[in-house]
Each structure stands twice: as C-alpha cells, then as structure tokens.
Amino acid sequence: MKINFKTVFSSIISIFILLGCYFLIKNIPYFTPPVILVIEYTSYVILGLGIALSIRFNQGRVFLITLLLILSELFLNYYLELSRNNSTFSQDLYSLMCLLIPLNIFTILHLKERGLFSFWGKIRITLLLIELFVIYKIAISNNSSIQKVLNYQFINLPLERTIINQTALAIFLFTLIYFIIKGYVKNSVFEVRLVWVIISIITALYFINDEISFSIFLSSAGIMLIISIIEDSYSMAYLDELTGIPSRRSLRENLMKLGNKYVIAMIDIDFFKKFNDKHGHDVGDDVLKLVASNLVKVTGGGKAFRYGGEEFTILFPGKSMNDVLPHLEKLREQISKSGYTRKLSKAQSSKSKRENLSQLFVTISIGVCEKNSTYKNSSDVIKGADKALYRAKKKGRNCVSK
Structure with missing residues (x-):
C-alpha cells in the first residue's frame, strides 16, 4: 500500500481543523456574548457557503452531503427544543438522525456525478427530503417497537455518557473503516477527507446537548467539505483528467x-x-x-x-x-x-x-x-x-x- 502526499496532507489539515475546534471550545468561557452568538450560527454560514460553492462548481456529491448536514442541523436543533417538553419524541428523532447521516453519506459516495439540477439530481434531492419527512413522522408516532429497535444494545459498553445508540455507532464505525480502507489504500483524497468529516459529525452528535460544541464541530465538517470542493476544482483546472498529470x-x-x-x-x-x-x-x-x-x-x-x-x-x-x-x-x-x-x-x-x-x-x-x-x-x-x-x-x- 502506497500512501501519497495528497492523502497525508489532507489528513494533517483535517487534524489541525479538529484541534482548532478543541481549543476554540476550551476558550468559550473567555468570549463575550456577541461572539458566542456568532459561533452558534457559524455552522449555518459555513454549510451555506459549502452549498453555494458546490452549486457553482457542480459538485453533486458534496452538495448532497452538505445539504444533508444543514438539514440535519435544523432537525437536531429542533430536537433540543423538543427535549424540554417531550423526551421520548426528541430521543427518537435524535436516534433516527444518527442513523440517517452515515447511511446517506455512504450512499452518496457511490453515486455518479449526474448534475445538481438534472432529472437525476432532482430525484436525489427529493429522496433526501422524503427521508427527513419520514423520520419526522416516525418520531412523532411514538411507536414502542421502533423505540425498542433504536435502543437495542448488542453489547455492554462503558459509554454511559453517550446518547448515540449502538446501531448508529456500528453504522458510523463501518462507514469510517470503509472510507479509511478506500481512501488510504486507493489513495483517494475525497474519501480521506470524508473520514475526517465523519469524525467531525460523530463528535458533533456526541455534544448534541451543548449547542456551542455541536455548532463548532459541524462547522469543521463544513470546512473540510469546502476544502474538498477547492481541491477538486483545482484538479479539474490544472490536472489532466485522463492521465492525472498537470495539464x-x-x-x-x-x-x-x-x-x-x-x-x-x-x-x-x-x-x-x-x-x-x-x-x-x-x-x-x-x-x-x-x-x-x-x-x-x-x-x-x-x-x-x-x-x-x-x-x-x-x-x-x-x-x-x-x-x-x-x-x-x-x-x-x-x-x-x-x-x-x-x-x-x-x-x-x-x-x-x-x-x-x-x-x-x-x-x-x-x-x-x-x-x-x-x-x-x-x-x-x-x-x-x-x-x-x-x-x-x-x-x-x-x-x-x-
């Protein structure tokens, strides 16, 4: 297995982004209320920029992942409001979102680029919206059988603090391992970037009850996706598509x-x-x-x-x-x-x-x-x-x- 410079450099950049998030969170107590308010909404700005850039450069897969994240954030912030009134409803919604995100990212990776607003592009966007609507309906149904499936424990884990269910953790782990193998074995920079995007998302979901940390780590995922758009745009402009050497x-x-x-x-x-x-x-x-x-x-x-x-x-x-x-x-x-x-x-x-x-x-x-x-x-x-x-x-x- 030969790992090239691009995959290593991509990982180094992603690690620095995550470290920056960690130090930012550590210094939150020293920030003024206006700064904290800006940080809370930064993820929407960054993910919105990612959507705009993916449309501009016709990056269909990145567009779908970024759209998934920004819609998921809206749902999960809604979850935080619900948790104050209806804990069962909100817990089901959160658990279902934890399943939706990795499954969709895994699926999106295997889609071919067919344009954002072509017939197939519109179908993909519509299916994503339907998924979110179905999840909302399942969550409000308050079905005990669904709750049992979502909360099923395969093994006893010493992770009492985490609220991510074991099924979602297993899917996240499988997706992460798959991206690591495909990214580092095949020297695919996009998959390597997705490894760190997944890590950022898991960390954000872990801190779901801390709005600041949740926003910061989702912002890091958005930054990584924006970097991916820039890298792909550079490759299209300066590298020959067939041979991979400079054009x-x-x-x-x-x-x-x-x-x-x-x-x-x-x-x-x-x-x-x-x-x-x-x-x-x-x-x-x-x-x-x-x-x-x-x-x-x-x-x-x-x-x-x-x-x-x-x-x-x-x-x-x-x-x-x-x-x-x-x-x-x-x-x-x-x-x-x-x-x-x-x-x-x-x-x-x-x-x-x-x-x-x-x-x-x-x-x-x-x-x-x-x-x-x-x-x-x-x-x-x-x-x-x-x-x-x-x-x-x-x-x-x-x-x-x-």
Missing part, C-alpha cells in the same frame, strides 16, 4: 515562472493513431496513462505536462541541454521497455491457445530545445523543441533529437 493550463503558468536558463522537451508517442485504430480507444487511453506514469518519474529536475492528444512536455528549469539529455535518453529507454498488459477477448484467446494476456509496447520520440540567443522566449523554445521532435520522427522515431 496545458498548468504548463502555461509554469512557463511564466521560468528564468533565463531552461530546457523544454516535446514528447510524442510513436504511431499512436495506428495503435489507437488497431486496439481501440480504451487501450489507447491506458497507454497514455502508462506513458504519463513514466514521464512523471523523469530525473534531472524535469516536470511533465500533457500538451494535448498523444503529446507531452517536460520542463527543466535552470538546466542546459547537456544536463538533460542523459535523463531523456533514460526516460525513452524506460518507456520502450514498459509493456502494457491487455486482456484478449475469448475468441482471441481460444484462437491463440495462449494465456488470456497480451503485452503491448510503445515508443516515444523526443525533441529538445534550450533557451539561447536564437530561442529567446518560451514560445520560441517550444517551437524549437517541436522542430527537433519532427527531426526525431524523420530519423526513425524512438530517439532523442536536439
């Missing part, structure tokens, strides 16, 4: 940061169109991912970008031509030896009477150019690298040309 937009920004000494390499996959036509676009996409995964490992201080189609670019800031050529030769050789394993169809497999696997190999051509008196700016250097790439193609491909 052409990111390349343009990096070109503006270059100094007076640098080298640019333009890379093209040899015969990619014929390869794509022969084996299909799905295999072609996998090959692009394979090449990109090798390009990001380039040594010598280079940074890889997807330029477009089957073309890639590598920047070498502060380097000369002689500095980078050995590293590009090493990269070219590495890719030529990196075979892509594809599964054959049943017909192909039976005809060949071999294992149901086939190795495909691709090569790349590289054109290199450095900034000098002839190529004075980045656009000139890119044009020079393109000309060198054309020469590499004329030489027979699978080579580096300068």
